[in-house]
Amino acid sequence: MKNWILSAALPLSFALVACGETGTKNEAHEEAGHAEEEGEEEHAEEEGVITLSEAQIRSAGIMLVPVGMAGSGGAASLPATIEADPQGMQVVTAAVSGRVVALHRNLGEAVRRGDPLAVIESREAAQMQGEIEAARARLALARSNLGREQRLFAERVSPEQDLIAARTSATEAGIALRLAQQQLAATGRAGGGLNRISLPSPIGGQVVSRTAMLGQVVAVDTELYRVANLGKLSVTLSLSAADAATLRPGGIVTVTAPGRTAQARISFVSPILDAQTRLVPVIATIDNRDGQWRVGENVSAAVDLPSRDGGRAIAVPQIAVQTVEGKSSVFVRTRTGFQAVPVDLGPVSGDRVIVTKGLKGGERIAATGSFTLKAELGKGEAEHGH
Template sequence: MTCRMLLSALLPLALTACGKSESKADDMAGMDMSKEAGKPADKDAVVLSARQIADAGIETALPTVGGIAGAIELPGLIQGDPQGMQVVSATIGGRLVSLTRNLGQSVRQGDPMAIIESREAASLKAEVEAARARAGLAQSNLRREQRLFAERVSPEQDLIAARTAATEAGIALRLAQQQLGATGGGGGALNRIAMRSPISGQVIARPAVLGQTVDVNAELYRVANLKLVTVQISLPPADAGRVRPGLRVVVSAAGRKQDGRVTFVSPVLDENTRLVQLIAALSNAGGTWRVGEPVTAAIMLPSTGDRSVAVPSTAVQSVENRTVVFVRTATGFRALRVVTGRRNGDQVTITSGLAGTERVATTNSFTLKAELGKGGEMEM
């Protein structure tokens, strides 16, 4: 009886204690959850959905591994291709009676461009006519002697003499024709000679004046085939050792950019500048470049072949005095601290912080920097 009464008295007390213990445990659990919920997020993370990334125009790419294809940027000057620029000069002294081309006009190889009236021209043409007449007479005598010899009327020595005279007359005619041809030939009248274009191209200079008396070798026109131009660049000797023919050259000026190729690296220094002359060939079929135009030339050096990591300069940002790149994660991006090295063109070497397998934000990474400063979550 006494034991039963004692159990009845203790049971309510035990239940009360258990209830207090469970309540306390629940309170502690609630505190832990509240503490977890209030835990600050990764301060270097930017939470973005795929749609938000696309809308922000953020693009990603893998870093370049294996060394930067460096560039040497130097001023250059557009020049005509030496093989594609010719001077039309007077091959004979006299008076200019016709100039058939103006600046900018196109010409074909062999087109007459000027006509010179000269006493020397008359003499050359007269010599051709006289040599032609002598050659004709010699051929006629040769045919007669051949016929007479066949009829046994003339001796063989007369035939040999006629054959020799015909040969000599033919040589004299060809010589006279070649002398006339060396001056350009043609021109119409007996005392006129035509000056012809040696190449096809465009007239870029015309110093001659109609009616002017010119001496032999006087410049009349300058013709250039500008479908191919060259870029002249002067290199410091230290850089010249890294450049060889065949390397790509990016030529730019006033919103234009085009690739060319190195064709010549001088083996000697210029006596005045002490620099090395470099020539690069550049296609100009569309007339994009003008002779004498200053340009910027970037000589693209070959890869170093090492395992260094490089990213575009647009991928590198400064956040709270740290240099970072934004690496793609499952939930968006994370600012990863890096150490940068040398910069070549639009590429920056990353000496520490990247393995080369991460996808990094290369376009509009400044947007991620701004979002990181606002708390790491982009507003919808």
């Protein structure tokens, strides 16, 4: 009977041990499974990441554009023209007739305000500078007489009337000298001789036109140079009255041309329709300190059109959207490179498309060159698969 009890207990203990071992194996299997899932999650977090340095980005020709807000009313893509800022372009003319005897600047050269551009030899210049010298001499004589009359009046030798007359003469001589100097300043400044006028640059910038030639005889108001400060340019475009009614100064205009994209800010929305086109002229200001835009260039301008209820959305260039693993994605700039971010797209307007989900606004994304990033991402995934 005792042996039966022991033999009966053995299977029970064995079963308990087996259960314990099975539980341990299951727990180990579950832990392994969790570890595998965590590894997959970590791998998933690394998917879509491309590591590139700033030098590599520039070498690949990848252009970054900021993600801007667009009106839920859409975005209008319009032809536009780059023009010089009216306050940044100055024409230098001959203020006196004469002969050009010196040219100090050529096309493309940088100038500072006040730098000499040309020297004109002129009889008018000789006459003006002669009047200055004569007025200066008269002023010196008048001041000398005034000093003498002040001494005589103090010694009670000369009457006060003579002192007043001397003081008046000195004042008039000073006025005559200043007038002669201002007449010369209106035409230029002394150019190294009594018969020469030097024409200074009115602003700092770059010489963009030079029509003057050495030895040329010029008349008054003949154009000799054009100097432009091209660090800031204007973008001119025209919109319908309905679209222009939603715009305000300060709005964003995305300017694109082959290989270039930049943002301009609206500075003027005309309250008057153009008589011929029946459209509203709009002017935006664009930063050109890097010199990538040229005056007279035809470009494309995408204008955010806010809806009348004030709703806002996000718009990106169509060239920035690539298909990655069957999903529309954009490449967002990170500290170490780029991250492929899936996005949901809305309506297309011109060269831009509305993003309804996936971006918050304010990110920098790859526009030109985004296809290169897609190819690089595909190559990296293929290598990882092998």
